[in-house]
Amino acid sequence: MDTIQCSRCKKDAPKLDKAPFRNAIGERVHEQICQDCWSDWLEHQTLLINHYGLDPRDPKARQFLYSQVETVLLKGESGEEVDTSQQGSIEF
Ligand SMILES: [Zn+2]
Numbered sequence: 001m002d003t004i005q006c007s008r009c010k011k012d013a014p015k016l017d018k019a020p021f022r023n024a025i026g027e028r029v030h031e032q033i034c035q036d037c038w039s040d041w042l043e044h045q046t047l048l049i050n051h052y053g054l055d056p057r058d059p060k061a062r063q064f065l066y067s068q069v070e071t072v073l074l075k076g077e078s079g080e081e082v083d084t085s086q087q088g089s090i091e092f
Pocket of ligand 1: 013033
């Protein structure tokens with residue numbers, strides 16, 4: 001199995017089998033993020049989807065999630081706070 005030095009947890013760890021998205025962000029995740037960190041992200045993504053009532057088939061929702069992948073996972077910044085008082089009020 002291929003390993004990478006993960007840019008998030010800084011460990012040498014197994015890379016994903018394939019890019020999770022067919023775009024530049026997906027390629028960067030594939031090259032930079034390990035399987036464990038990706039699993040963490042998927043949990044966080046589920047929170048975001050539930051919190052904001054996102055439909056992942058909606059292109060605007062996907063753009064939002066890609067931007068969160070880039071900010072939170074690839075840059076390690078805090079990204080969108082999940083504030084339950086703001087439920088349903090996100091503006092794209
Ligand atoms: Zn990692």
